[in-house]
Amino acid sequence: MSAADVPADDFGRPAGATPVSEARSAAAAGKIPWLTLAMMTTASVASLRASPTMAVYGLACVFLYLVPAIVFLLPTALVSAELASGWSGGVYNWVAQGLSKPLAFLAVWCQFAMTIFYYPSLLAFVASTISYVVNPALASNGVYTAIVIVVLYWSGVWVSSRGTNAVAGLASWGLIIGTLIPGTLLVLLGFVFLGQGNASAAPMDGSHLFPQWTGIASLVLIVNNFLSYSGMEMNAVHVNKLRNPAKEFPKSMFLAMGLVLLIFILPALAISWVIPANQLSLTAGVMQAFDAFFQYFHIGWLVPIVAIALCAASLGGMLTWLAGPSKGLLLISREEGYLPPYLQKLNAHGIQQNILVTQGLLTTVIALLYALIPDVSSVYWIVSVITTQVYLIMYLLMFVAAIQLRRKLPDHPRGYRAPMLTTLCVVGFVASALAMAIGFIPSSQFNGGNAWAYVGIVGGGLLLLGLVIPVAFLKARKPGWRQPDATAQVDGGAA
Numbered sequence: 001m002s003a004a005d006v007p008a009d010d011f012g013r014p015a016g017a018t019p020v021s022e023a024r025s026a027a028a029a030g031k032i033p034w035l036t037l038a039m040m041t042t043a044s045v046a047s048l049r050a051s052p053t054m055a056v057y058g059l060a061c062v063f064l065y066l067v068p069a070i071v072f073l074l075p076t077a078l079v080s081a082e083l084a085s086g087w088s089g090g091v092y093n094w095v096a097q098g099l100s101k102p103l104a105f106l107a108v109w110c111q112f113a114m115t116i117f118y119y120p121s122l123l124a125f126v127a128s129t130i131s132y133v134v135n136p137a138l139a140s141n142g143v144y145t146a147i148v149i150v151v152l153y154w155s156g157v158w159v160s161s162r163g164t165n166a167v168a169g170l171a172s173w174g175l176i177i178g179t180l181i182p183g184t185l186l187v188l189l190g191f192v193f194l195g196q197g198n199a200s201a202a203p204m205d206g207s208h209l210f211p212q213w214t215g216i217a218s219l220v221l222i223v224n225n226f227l228s229y230s231g232m233e234m235n236a237v238h239v240n241k242l243r244n245p246a247k248e249f250p251k252s253m254f255l256a257m258g259l260v261l262l263i264f265i266l267p268a269l270a271i272s273w274v275i276p277a278n279q280l281s282l283t284a285g286v287m288q289a290f291d292a293f294f295q296y297f298h299i300g301w302l303v304p305i306v307a308i309a310l311c312a313a314s315l316g317g318m319l320t321w322l323a324g325p326s327k328g329l330l331l332i333s334r335e336e337g338y339l340p341p342y343l344q345k346l347n348a349h350g351i352q353q354n355i356l357v358t359q360g361l362l363t364t365v366i367a368l369l370y371a372l373i374p375d376v377s378s379v380y381w382i383v384s385v386i387t388t389q390v391y392l393i394m395y396l397l398m399f400v401a402a403i404q405l406r407r408k409l410p411d412h413p414r415g416y417r418a419p420m421l422t423t424l425c426v427v428g429f430v431a432s433a434l435a436m437a438i439g440f441i442p443s444s445q446f447n448g449g450n451a452w453a454y455v456g457i458v459g460g461g462l463l464l465l466g467l468v469i470p471v472a473f474l475k476a477r478k479p480g481w482r483q484p485d486a487t488a489q490v491d492g493g494a495a
Contacts, residue, residue: 052285178313
């Protein structure tokens with residue numbers, strides 16, 4: 001019997017129970033409190049990395065964060081919760097059951113392929129942060145950025161290929177050491193800065209609540225926020241571990257959404273208070289703000305400490321992502337024969353090293369863009385948009401599959417049933433499709449010059465990663481590529 005079939009009263013808190021005792025009893029029963037799931041979701045979604053991207057809009061960043069939260073974050077969380085509570089196996093099985101296995105491969109491929117662009121943009125942020133420890137002028141140096149991306153990525157591949165779990169603690173503490181503490185410090189310094197009578201670099205009056213209309217390009221940065229909110233479907237797999245999914249999951253998601261919005265919005269505002277938009281770097285903006293505040297308050301010695309904390313959290317997150325999506329792709333490829341045997345091979349530690357190396361070659365090529373294009377912020381923006389575009393394909397397929405599963409299998413056991421599922425899916429699908437379309441329009445902050453070159457790069461990246469390569473794998477697929485009996489080797493590896 002599923003949790004949804006049990007009377008809600010059976011899950012009520014006993015008289016005199018405390019949050020601690022509730023957590024202990026839940027853990028003893030193999031369950032997790034809804035507060036814990038909210039924290040897990042917050043940790044996996046929230047980050048300071050995107051703050052400079054929205055800080056250029058000042059007070060309007062509140063609007064630009066709220067819109068995608070309502071039309072994308074909420075539908076994604078609730079829809080994926082229903083799918084996860086009814087079908088194990090993640091997005092591949094959801095799309096396979098609702099649509100088809102080839103489209104399911106496309107969905108998982110897009111999950112994996114988006115990381116090819118995700119790593120360069122993440123490591124560009126790390127490079128700009130490190131520069132504030134060495135030489136802040138390096139933050140805008142494309143050659144320096146490219147070198148750091150290549151060195152750190154291949155170092156991560158080496159660590160992951162060894163099958164070590166040494167980074168697990170670093171990744172799990174990332175929310176605290178690299179997001180909550182620095183973010184809280186940034187906001188507190190900002191309030192003190194304004195409280196001492198200093199003027200904000202960005203106007204904070206009511207007339208600036210919405211982005212200034214300078215053509216449709218003025219709203220393009222909202223697309224990047226879809227990627228900021230992505231990953232909710234991964235936490236939905238824990239829905240059946242809640243005591244009462246139907247009641248507790250929505251509470252967990254609304255709390256997580258509130259925390260995520262605070263983590264995104266307040267630091268972005270703090271940055272806009274001290275750094276003018278025309279001087280803000282999309283990669284180094286966080287450290288620009290910290291440096292400005294620290295110099296004002298005469299505590300410049302904190303700059304390297306904060307930089308190290310931000311870098312440690314980002315690198316821990318990278319190492320966690322490095323093995324995850326590639327392992328999922330490997331598992332389904334062994335079951336269905338989607339990838340050639342070379343890419344399915346494991347090293348002595350049970351790690352899909354050949355996939356990681358192949359991915360690394362593409363990441364290296366992308367990193368070279370930072371060395372070839374003078375404006376680092378422009379490259380960072382292009383790479384972020386392509387990352388979003390590729391990932392949105394997976395969400396489009398997920399929303400359609402959810403509608404189909406509700407229609408075809410209405411009586412299939414589900415631990416959680418999303419309210420107004422069809423409406424949620426339509427809103428999420430339309431929002432994702434519009435985000436993809438808007439992504440082809442150069443942002444007002446894009447300084448790369450030729451708009452058609454921008455469209456060509458973004459469109460080419462989307463077409464190559466989101467269509468050409470997965471279709472090529474499907475066309476070349478051979479029965480002999482299936483290795484279902486070897487799956488246990490992967491599970492037994494120290495991934």
